[in-house]
Amino acid sequence: MEQNLHQRLQGKLQVDTEFGTFLGDTRIRLLEAIAVHGSISRAAKAVPLSYKAAWDAVDAMNNLADQPLVIRSTGGRHGGGTALTDYGRKLVALYRALEAEYQSALDRLAATMADGQSGDLNHFRQVIKRLAVKTSARNQFSGTINALREGDVDFEVCVRLDGQTELVAIITRESAESFGLRIGMEVTALVKTSSILLHTDPDLKLSARNQLWGEVTRIADGAVNAEVILTVPGGKTVCAVVTHASVRRLGLAVGVRACAVFKASSVILCQYA
Known part of the structure; x- marks a missing residue:
């Protein structure tokens, strides 16, 4: 969440577990790029991410989701590739819809903020940082x-x-x-x-x-x-x-x-x- 001189709040929706991010802007853009390019290597370049980081993200999402979001396809004229499942496409669409609603809510909040409330906002941001929990377990x-x-x-x-x-x-x-x-x-x-x-x-x-x-x-x-x-x-x-x-x-x-x-x-x- 970032704040400019006019107290406008800009946010990116992030779906976290207590073990780190499950879905965020980078991972959603990776999923969208996979849908467009049908290739993990081309999708990684489009984000951009390293090839390894892209596959690590895909593995993490598939492991934590109820159903796979990404599958490897084989055969075909180009010898196979990578594609989103129906579940993956629905999840991307839902994320983008929620993100739009989230930004709209932040705009309404910013419109009601008085100039003297910036200290409260900064304190809120610090609390959110302290609540984040990550793990090194792969x-x-x-x-x-x-x-x-x-x-x-x-x-x-x-x-x-x-x-x-x-x-x-x-x-x-x-x-x-x-x-x-x-x-x-x-x-x-x-x-x-x-x-x-x-x-x-x-x-x-x-x-x-x-x-x-x-x-x-x-x-x-x-x-x-x-x-x-x-x-x-x-x-x-x-x-x-x-x-x-x-x-x-x-x-x-x-x-x-x-x-x-x-x-x-x-x-x-x-x-x-």
Whole structure:
């Protein structure tokens, strides 16, 4: 929210969760550019964003939304591309309509402000900044609790992300009671990339509760490590950071089937306000 010398308020609508921005002007412009260009690379240039930042934003939105907003298309005269789903197009239209109403409300507020109220406005802006909460966890999944198993010390919590994907978290009894966890409650599950292991052997037996099979859809090389993006059934994505040696040893490449493995104790649950 910005203020000019004439006390005009200019705002951009931003849809936040307690883990950071879900939808904002940049992400909406990215979605609009995807709809126009049908390509993530051309859309990223139009915003502008880096190619990696654009894909990271798409993955985050798809993981937190009830339905995918963006899908990868294959085949066709140009060999496939990227497109908005019907749900994605509706969300963009709704955002733009709400943004127009929001700006109209700010204009009405600015028209009624007296000159002596600028200090109150600045104080309000500071309070809003303090309320913003962000997390460094790369993997963020929105879902619904569909099972609770009570132990002597902790709780096992099953979180259904979609019709095909479920996560299991272990939290303390104190946390479960503090959250007031119940079947049907919406929560967000956070998993750090460093907590995720990858393997490609379907016969490998592991004790870790969370084993999500999917297809490698993107690999971003760094100086020492590589980010491997795995798309699981249902369209959710999981990001793991592994060494280049591990990429070579496992034969990881786009299109390869792999499994993301992480312990239930590595999942952090966050409750919606």
